Amino acid sequence: MSQLTKAVVGDFVVVSALESKRIVNRAIAAHGLSPVAAAAMGRALTMAGLMGNEFKDERDYLTVVIDGGGPLGKLTVCADGKGRVKGDVENPAVESLFKDDGHLDVGSAVGSKGTLTVIKDIGLKQPYVGTSQLVSGEIAQDFAYYFADSEQQPCGVTLGVGFEKGRCVAAGGVWVRVMPGCPDELLSRVETIMYAMDEMSYQFRGSSARDVINRFFGEFHPLFVGDYEVEYKCDCGKRKINRIVRSLGKSEALSIVDEMGQIEVCCHFCGKKYIYDREAVERLFK
Ligand SMILES: [Zn+2]
Numbered sequence: 001m002s003q004l005t006k007a008v009v010g011d012f013v014v015v016s017a018l019e020s021k022r023i024v025n026r027a028i029a030a031h032g033l034s035p036v037a038a039a040a041m042g043r044a045l046t047m048a049g050l051m052g053n054e055f056k057d058e059r060d061y062l063t064v065v066i067d068g069g070g071p072l073g074k075l076t077v078c079a080d081g082k083g084r085v086k087g088d089v090e091n092p093a094v095e096s097l098f099k100d101d102g103h104l105d106v107g108s109a110v111g112s113k114g115t116l117t118v119i120k121d122i123g124l125k126q127p128y129v130g131t132s133q134l135v136s137g138e139i140a141q142d143f144a145y146y147f148a149d150s151e152q153q154p155c156g157v158t159l160g161v162g163f164e165k166g167r168c169v170a171a172g173g174v175w176v177r178v179m180p181g182c183p184d185e186l187l188s189r190v191e192t193i194m195y196a197m198d199e200m201s202y203q204f205r206g207s208s209a210r211d212v213i214n215r216f217f218g219e220f221h222p223l224f225v226g227d228y229e230v231e232y233k234c235d236c237g238k239r240k241i242n243r244i245v246r247s248l249g250k251s252e253a254l255s256i257v258d259e260m261g262q263i264e265v266c267c268h269f270c271g272k273k274y275i276y277d278r279e280a281v282e283r284l285f286k
Contacts, residue, residue: 001229004053004083005209007222012182013190015217016053017174017209018230020046024161024168026232027087030270035163036096036109037072041087042161043106043139044077046173048087049230052079055122063119068137070111071095078269084233086269104163110137116146140173154178156191160200172204174212193217234270241265241274242284250285257281 004018024042027033033041048064055062060081067074073090097105112134120128130150135141140159147153159173176194178187193216197203203212213222245253245263253276256263263276276284 001231002049003209004049004228004230005213005224006053006226006228007213007217007224009190009217009220009222010182010186012179012186013220014177014179015174015213015222016050017212018046018049018053018172019204019207019209019212020049020161020171020173020230021168021204023049023085023230023232024171028166028168030232030234031087031089031092033089033092034094034096035166036104036106037089037092037094038163038168039104039106039161040066040072040075040110040139041077041089042168042171043159043173044075045085045087045232046159046161046171047139047143047157047175048077048079049083049085050173050175051118052081052083052085053228053230055081057123058082059123061121065117065119066110066114066134066137066139066142067117068111068114068134070109070137072109072111075110080235083228083230084235085230086232086234088268106139107137110134110139112137116142118146118150156194156197158194158197158200160202160204162201162205170201170205172200172209172212174200174216234267234272236267236270236272238274241267245276245281246284250281253281253285254278 002020002022006016023045027041028038058081063078065076072094075089077087079085099105114134115131117131132146132149135145140157144157147155156176161171162169257278265274
């Protein structure tokens, strides 16, 4: 489990931080991600976890699709109100390129000519859908722009994933939201702090989410309002997959069994395989 901590700073600023190393390593194991793919998905999963924590109902659900036209292909991450996140990416083994400063070039892998779309299903008749243009493909900036542009919520987002020998050794993110009526003096101090929040993977190395909030916002004596757990866990299951197979219709399902010997459904998010032989298909359509 990864820990998420939430605090209020100076009465008008809400800070959430998530230490997400385990989430990223679980995503690497599920998809065989290259370092740059893991960095991109890890950053997006961290943000999805932070956003999912805001849900009021456990059944609330969000999906974020980042489609930047880069070699990584479309990146999808999901989070629910129970603290579960999962992700999928078109090209998990995409080659890892580096920038001049030695950092993984996430922006080039994701691409910056495209959109970030957030779909929130909070039990209303229609899901909420918001879309904004990508700024850099570096993920954190793209989310910050999305909130300002699409949800009229000024905020700062900083996300980082660090690697050593193909494994994630540190990861995390901080999401800072400014509430209406925030005094200018506080706002400018928080902006200065956000500006200094660099090298997030380094900040989370050996540090908890609470440590990171204290390190940056300690001068305000943060009021900690909650600790939560977030994990990479797929919500696929026999019932969900049964529904998909049923949607094929009986004759189509049986003709696949005739041709292939069985129906095999593989979950995109966790790699789990669901097998249906003839008997299982017939039982499904009884
Ligand atoms: Zn699954």
